[in-house]
Amino acid sequence: MTTSSLFLLVLGLGVVGYLLGRKRALAVAKATGQRLHSLPGYYGQTIALYTVVPALLCLMAWLFVQPVLIETRISAMVPDSAIPEGGARSLVMADLRRIAGGLDALKEAQNISEDDLLALRAETSDIRKELGDVGVAIGSEVQGAVFEAAKAFRGAEITGRFWMTVLTLALALGCFMTTLLRIRPEARARNTSETFVLSLLIGASLVAILTTVGILGSLLFETINFFKMYPAKDFFFSTVWNPQFRGGSDLGILPLLWGTLYVSFLALVVAVPTGLMIAIYLAEYASKPLRAVAKPAIEVLAGIPTIVYGLFALITVGPFLRDYIASPLGLGSSSSSVLTAGLVMGIMLIPFVSSLSDDIINAVPQAMRDGSYGLGATRSETIKQVILPAALPGVVGAVLLAASRAIGETMIVVMGAGAAAKLGLNPFEAMTTVTVKIVSQLTGDTEFASPETLVAFALGLTLFVFTLGLNIIALSVVRKYREQYE
Known part of the structure; x- marks a missing residue:
């Protein structure tokens, strides 16, 4: 059976x-x-x-x-x-x-x-x-x-x-x-049934914690095996990424980490100001009929598959930047670039910032607005001096969610930024990220016990620690703000 x-x-x-x-x-x-x-x-x-x-x-x-x-x-x-x-x-x-x-x-x-x-x-x-x-x-x-x-x-x-x-x-x-x-x-049948439901709720609450522990444990175990085969100093401080499955590999993470940060930074530069201004307009200025149409239309962007965004970057945005900006200025001749992936990823992240920020701004009590207006403040002054400071924890959470989404994106980077692992400042050059190389190192019929395969777990653990650091920084900012205003 x-x-x-x-x-x-x-x-x-x-x-x-x-x-x-x-x-x-x-x-x-x-x-x-x-x-x-x-x-x-x-x-x-x-x-x-x-x-x-x-x-x-x-x-x-x-x-x-x-x-x-x-x-x-x-x-x-x-x-x-x-x-x-x-x-x-x-x-x-x-x-x-x-x-x-x-x-x-x-x-x-x-x-x-x-x-x-x-x-x-x-x-x-x-x-x-x-x-x-x-x-x-x-x-x-x-x-x-x-x-x-x-x-x-x-x-x-x-x-x-x-x-x-x-x-x-x-x-x-x-x-x-x-x-x-x-x-x-x-x-006492009711007691038995309710005890089971309580146990079920406790188990559900532990799923996230146990999943995180399991992910961290699996990454840590395989990363230790990797560092037994490859020097940790070369992994963290080498500027060359050149895996060779026949030996003689250079597995430095710095080019991949730089590409990840560069693409994510450009995406956030596009998504955060745009999404925050959309949220302010929808919450404070837009009429109810306009808001009822505009907000769902913007949130449609969040439901588009990332492979579609990748195709958009490969076919439309990349050639446009190459033909009309990079080539005339002599900055590059490839349609795959950091700027291509950053722009398209930023468009994808706009709903994450705008929708969450809009909900947080709407959650600010109306009494705070009325008090500001009663003191003679204008609408723009009320937004800057009262509403945004009160909504700061939620806005920080929205930006953090967008940053984590950008760091973990793969398909847009593969199709928009290319697969070249290198250090550079030119946004019109092809680069790659940690997530792309994790996929490439685990794809194909390769020996699992080789350093070229196990390096994917070291990359994943490094990315995990990096995003954990972002969460800690965001929590400290929110905690400091709450101590100041509460």
């Missing part, structure tokens, strides 16, 4: 448990003449919760533990002689998983046994034409030991899936029958 089918079956049992639990609670109360402690629906919810929650927790734990155990056991079956010279065991295991998947597809398509598969591999040209990727997965280059390990891998997965189904269904049915038979009028 597939995982999705098992999941739906457990949920179905929970629905049946709710209906039977509610019905049995009413029947028990009628038979005993006692009043139910809780509403009948709470008794049904209790049975549904006891049926679904333990079974799904067991299913999640099984899905997490089983691959680790199977990988560990099957990896020990692959001899060192089956690993190519200069290769890694992880690559062999990846091929082994593909072969195991190919065995299932081939057996289903051809209705053959596993023992006949080696003979069929001699006719790989015909099989590949018929089976496509499956034929590639079981190509004639597969060694016997790897093939046997693939069969063992597939057998272990089938066995594990069987026992997972048995244990999950047994747990669900056992809890279902136990809680159904233990229904009593005096049982």
Whole structure:
């Protein structure tokens, strides 16, 4: 049984448990003449919760533990002689998983046994034409030991899936029958249901924290492995970025960090003043009919996919800047430039600044405006001296969100700024950012244990620390302002 089918079956049992639990609670109360402690629906919810929650927790734990155990056991079956010279065991295991998947597809398509598969591999040209990727997965280059390990891998997965189904269904049915038979009028079913909801809320609140811890832990672990292979001094202080997967790489982060800051700065120069002026106009000057049309129209920009912005930068903005500004002034001849990516990214960020700032400005109490007008201040003076200082924490948050969005953008930079890692001040030159190189270093069939691949995690951790620093600075600014005005 597939995982999705098992999941739906457990949920179905929970629905049946709710209906039977509610019905049995009413029947028990009628038979005993006692009043139910809780509403009948709470008794049904209790049975549904006891049926679904333990079974799904067991299913999640099984899905997490089983691959680790199977990988560990099957990896020990692959001899060192089956690993190519200069290769890694992880690559062999990846091929082994593909072969195991190919065995299932081939057996289903051809209705053959596993023992006949080696003979069929001699006719790989015909099989590949018929089976496509499956034929590639079981190509004639597969060694016997790897093939046997693939069969063992597939057998272990089938066995594990069987026992997972048995244990999950047994747990669900056992809890279902136990809680159904233990229904009593005096049982505090409402307390059980509300305790579960409270636990669910606490778990939801911990998701963000645990996700951040998990991301940081994974980045930190792989970054430590990277610095065991490559000197940290060269990574942080070298001005050359030249990865060579055959050795002799220069992996200095400074050109990438400079490109990230340069593009983000230009984007914020476009987005922050424009977005803030839009927010002030919509909140303080625009009429209600105009605001009802203008604000949704501006927010449409936030829903456009970044690949569309990238195409706009590549086809329209880049050639325009090259033909009408860069080439006549002798500043460059390429349509890919920092200015191209910065302008287009700034346009993309305008809704982030304008929408949030508009909401914050509208949240300023009307009494503060009335008090300013009562003292004789004009509308513009009220905006500058009262409204903007009161809305500063929210505006800082909007700018921080836009900055984080700019730092993490990839597609616009790839298509608008190019992929050249270098230091320079000319905005009409092609440069690149940290996020672009993270993608490029992890793309393709590369050895995961090499410094040229692990450097992506070091880049990600550096970017994480950098954005964390921006958050700390923004929080300190907001805290200082609040201490002054509250």
